[in-house]
Amino acid sequence: MLFSSPEFLFLFLPATFLGFALVSATVSLRAGTFFLSAASLFFYGYWDASLLPLIVLSILVNFGLGKALFSNHSKAILVVGLCFNLGLLGYFKYAGFFVENVEKVLGVEIADLNIVLPLAISFFTFQQVAYLVDVYKRRAIEPDFLNYCLFVSFFPQLISGPIVHHSEMMPQFRDVARKWFSRELFFVAIAFIAIGLYKKVVLANGIAPMADGVFLTAQAGVPGFWDAWKGALAYTFQIYFDFSGYTDMAVGIALLFGIRLPMNFNSPYKSASIIEFWRRWHMTLSRFIRDYIYIPLGGNRAGNTRRYTNMMLAMLIGGLWHGAGWTFIVWGGLHGLYLIINHSWRHFRPKSARPGLLATWCSRVITFLAVVVAWVFFRADDFGDAIRLLTGMAGLADGGLSVVRMHDLLVLAVMFLIVWFTPNSYEMFRSVRPVLEPKGAPDGDGVLGPAVTPSRPLLHLKYYALTPVLIAIGLVGLLVVIDGGEKSQNFIYMIF
Amino acid sequence: MMAVRLVLIRFMLIVAASTLAIFMSEYSVRLAVPKYDPAGHIAFFVDPATGVLLGKPNSKTRQIKNSGDYDVEVIFNRHGLRDKRDIANGRVEDLYVVGDSFAFGWGVKETERFSSVLEKLTGREVYNIATTANLDGYERLLTYSAEQGAEIRDVVMAINMIDDVRDYDAILKTKKIARQIPQSTPEPSVAISLQAMKQFLLTNSALYFLATSAIGSIDVVRRVLVRLGFVKTLNDVNGGRPRDAEIRTTANRILALSQKYNLTVLLIPSRGLWVGGHEAAAAAAAAHATFSDELHRLGITVIDMRPVMEATGNPMAFHFQHDGHWRPRGHSLAAEVIADKLTPRQRLPE
Numbered sequence: 001m002l003f004s005s006p007e008f009l010f011l012f013l014p015a016t017f018l019g020f021a022l023v024s025a026t027v028s029l030r031a032g033t034f035f036l037s038a039a040s041l042f043f044y045g046y047w048d049a050s051l052l053p054l055i056v057l058s059i060l061v062n063f064g065l066g067k068a069l070f071s072n073h074s075k076a077i078l079v080v081g082l083c084f085n086l087g088l089l090g091y092f093k094y095a096g097f098f099v100e101n102v103e104k105v106l107g108v109e110i111a112d113l114n115i116v117l118p119l120a121i122s123f124f125t126f127q128q129v130a131y132l133v134d135v136y137k138r139r140a141i142e143p144d145f146l147n148y149c150l151f152v153s154f155f156p157q158l159i160s161g162p163i164v165h166h167s168e169m170m171p172q173f174r175d176v177a178r179k180w181f182s183r184e185l186f187f188v189a190i191a192f193i194a195i196g197l198y199k200k201v202v203l204a205n206g207i208a209p210m211a212d213g214v215f216l217t218a219q220a221g222v223p224g225f226w227d228a229w230k231g232a233l234a235y236t237f238q239i240y241f242d243f244s245g246y247t248d249m250a251v252g253i254a255l256l257f258g259i260r261l262p263m264n265f266n267s268p269y270k271s272a273s274i275i276e277f278w279r280r281w282h283m284t285l286s287r288f289i290r291d292y293i294y295i296p297l298g299g300n301r302a303g304n305t306r307r308y309t310n311m312m313l314a315m316l317i318g319g320l321w322h323g324a325g326w327t328f329i330v331w332g333g334l335h336g337l338y339l340i341i342n343h344s345w346r347h348f349r350p351k352s353a354r355p356g357l358l359a360t361w362c363s364r365v366i367t368f369l370a371v372v373v374a375w376v377f378f379r380a381d382d383f384g385d386a387i388r389l390l391t392g393m394a395g396l397a398d399g400g401l402s403v404v405r406m407h408d409l410l411v412l413a414v415m416f417l418i419v420w421f422t423p424n425s426y427e428m429f430r431s432v433r434p435v436l437e438p439k440g441a442p443d444g445d446g447v448l449g450p451a452v453t454p455s456r457p458l459l460h461l462k463y464y465a466l467t468p469v470l471i472a473i474g475l476v477g478l479l480v481v482i483d484g485g486e487k488s489q490n491f492i493y494m495i496f
Numbered sequence: 497m498m499a500v501r502l503v504l505i506r507f508m509l510i511v512a513a514s515t516l517a518i519f520m521s522e523y524s525v526r527l528a529v530p531k532y533d534p535a536g537h538i539a540f541f542v543d544p545a546t547g548v549l550l551g552k553p554n555s556k557t558r559q560i561k562n563s564g565d566y567d568v569e570v571i572f573n574r575h576g577l578r579d580k581r582d583i584a585n586g587r588v589e590d591l592y593v594v595g596d597s598f599a600f601g602w603g604v605k606e607t608e609r610f611s612s613v614l615e616k617l618t619g620r621e622v623y624n625i626a627t628t629a630n631l632d633g634y635e636r637l638l639t640y641s642a643e644q645g646a647e648i649r650d651v652v653m654a655i656n657m658i659d660d661v662r663d664y665d666a667i668l669k670t671k672k673i674a675r676q677i678p679q680s681t682p683e684p685s686v687a688i689s690l691q692a693m694k695q696f697l698l699t700n701s702a703l704y705f706l707a708t709s710a711i712g713s714i715d716v717v718r719r720v721l722v723r724l725g726f727v728k729t730l731n732d733v734n735g736g737r738p739r740d741a742e743i744r745t746t747a748n749r750i751l752a753l754s755q756k757y758n759l760t761v762l763l764i765p766s767r768g769l770w771v772g773g774h775e776a777a778a779a780a781a782a783a784h785a786t787f788s789d790e791l792h793r794l795g796i797t798v799i800d801m802r803p804v805m806e807a808t809g810n811p812m813a814f815h816f817q818h819d820g821h822w823r824p825r826g827h828s829l830a831a832e833v834i835a836d837k838l839t840p841r842q843r844l845p846e
Contacts, residue, residue, distance in 0.1 A: 198524070201528060202524045202525075202527060202528040203524075203527070203528075205528060206524075206527040206528040206529075206530075207527070411527060464506050464509045464510055464513070465509045465510075465512070465513045466513070467510075467513070468510060468513040468514040468516075468517040469513055469516060469517045469520065471517070472517030472518065472520060472521045473517075473520065473521070473524070475521070476521045476524050476525060476528075476703070476706075478710075479525075479706050479707055479710040480525075480528050480529060480706065480710075482710040482711075482713060482714070483529065483706055483709050483710040483713065
């Protein structure tokens with residue numbers, strides 16, 4: 001049941017919202033939490049009921065281990081917990097990849113593992129690993145089972161993130177006196193859902209055939225210069241709108257229940273450096289990698305060599321988290337390399353220099369191009385495809401340039417306009433703080449800057465301008481969903 | 497004063513935002529569902545040199561119905577005809593199919609048309625030169641094909657009872673008179689008919705196409721729209737009950753053609769025989785019988801699809817659910833009947 005499927009949009013979501021509202025209003029918000037947990041588990045089980053026991057087992061074991069850690073501060077319990085979680089992830093996600101590589105190296109056939117990857121295992125495993133580590137480090141407050149269950153299974157973020165942290169979700173679940181519904185919040189929630197749906201079914205799915213066609217061509221030979229760039233750029237935009245669309249929908253759906261999710265996506269292609277890119281793209285994964293991999297490895301505490309080694313290791317693991325394949329590892333490695341170069345550059349750059357407009361745009365374009373090159377490895381089925389596409393992008397194809405279609409150029413130009421020049425959903429609705437922003441921004445107000453509460457007439461004017469556009473894109477999104485019926489396309493991040 | 501200004505600003509904002517929203521929606525649909533982009537939809541034009549109705553030469557388009565009945569690719573060859581064969585290679589022993597949208601294969605794949613199926617059944621090369629013309633156009637299409645190099649002798653002409661049987665002499669006379677009288681500028685019509693508006697949107701707006709397609713796919717909504725008269729059903733049949741004068745002129749036209757070619761008429765019955773009111777059906781049946789008899793009387797070979805379709809017990813099953821054209825099974829049936837009826841001379845290559 002995808003967020004962009006008719007059964008989700010017309011049955012599950014309205015039914016869950018109404019059920020939650022009814023239970024919360026007539027019984028209690030705590031009962032509403034119970035209802036939401038049950039609905040979330042149903043949502044997970046709807047994909048494949050046979051996988052439901054896995055997530056339930058994972059919740060039970062981790063909750064039990066957490067409880068044991070609260071009462072007995074034992075490293076052994078933490079190690080058991082880590083082994084359990086990483087063991088599950090290792091078995092389901094990486095065993096096949098490992099065996100396949102060992103077979104290749106040794107030239108023998110070991111086993112034909114045909115393991116089905118359980119949906120969202122990477123997401124709920126990371127969330128619970130973070131929880132256990134924080135319990136061990138005395139940085140967590142003991143939750144009750146119901147809240148813990150919802151923390152892991154909360155359906156808006158279950159399938160493709162954000163990777164939520166217990167410290168930001170538990171207080172919200174615990175607060176049974178919170179005002180979970182307001183007209184303004186409801187409007188913003190619907191707006192987020194409409195924007196997200198539009199990004200997914202119109203923009204991401206609309207440009208997908210352009211990318212697919214070129215990557216398919218690359219399996220047979222080196223595509224021409226323009227074709228290669230067209231494919232790489234199309235995928236760059238596809239994954240952007242796919243992930244951004246999912247994230248917006250997740251934020252909107254969570255807001256319907258009065259829950260704010262952490263910010264996960266903040267116009268990453270506007271970044272003027274790779275460091276900034278990783279503060280804007282999949283922000284909760286970056287946070288996890290920083291807090292639970294990079295810093296435990298030593299972070300930047302033992303000199304630059306160690307720092308860069310740690311950085312590379314963290315990014316390689318980040319790549320591997322996305323998928324059990326060498327192309328993902330190379331993608332992670334490339335970003336590790338980019339980060340090292342970026343940090344080294346900052347080391348030599350004069351501290352006082354404040355980049356001008358031209359310098360900022362040059363940096364933005366260079367960062368964007370670096371990201372595009374890395375996406376080629378991320379999308380390609382194997383190295384051969386990726387190298388052939390990059391060869392085409394370098395203009396080394398036998399056929400040379402390929403034919404430029406005005407329609408393709410126009411589509412890509414519109415995509416550039418959107419990702420570089422339009423405000424993102426959070427910026428549009430910053431007055432209601434739709435997401436939990438990362439802490440520690442220099443001004444203490446998060447990455448979006450201080451909350452702006454415009455005077456009422458101005459606020460209304462903004463909504464007068466926004467409402468017709470939001471209604472239109474929401475309707476177009478819904479019409480595409482109804483028309484597509486069963487042919488809903490998966491979200492890219494679902495397979496991670 | 498301030499309040500008036502604010503209202504004005506709000507109004508202008510809504511108008512501007514709504515305009516932007518409609519524009520965005522239209523182009524969004526063209527991106528997300530390119531098959532609904534009207535630019536890629538099938539269109540015909542009258543070749544100014546020959547007066548023949550043709551498709552755009554060497555083009556690939558889609559034929560798609562917003563009711564979900566069909567969505568097929570249509571490829572026109574260099575002559576503007578929907579045929580993978582090149583008419584320039586047509587020889588005297590080959591068979592030529594001409595007709596309107598039925599023979600053209602409206603809504604079905606090129607390989608599913610009765611001409612293609614007939615080719616498989618008989619082993620004889622069959623050229624399809626149908627577009628969406630009427631009887632006047634068929635003659636032009638045959639002449640056009642001959643000019644391209646085809647040697648035409650055996651022709652199967654599909655005559656559609658709904659709109660092929662007309663008083664062509666009167667039409668010609670009207671055209672001549674119209675040419676002699678200087679045209680005055682017509683008064684602009686204030687009332688735009690719903691049908692005309694729907695047709696305009698259908699051929700110009702991807703958003704409208706998507707909206708009607710999506711809404712139509714919800715059965716309950718569709719039924720309501722039918723009841724309100726916004727959507728027509730197969731029960732609404734215009735034509736198919738020609739007057740005697742129309743029958744006579746059409747038959748004479750066909751007779752004239754049969755003197756130039758070895759002609760077989762495939763008579764496509766109006767669905768008005770089986771749907772709609774009882775009176776209308778009786779009128780359609782009478783017209784069908786009169787026309788068929790007239791053709792026989794003139795000595796023209798006729799393959800009448802009516803008895804064959806009725807013999808199956810459910811003649812409407814050969815039509816699409818929401819479109820009056822034949823489904824692939826209608827084409828298959830027609831091909832089988834034609835193959836059976838062709839004389840040995842027509843069946844075997846000489």
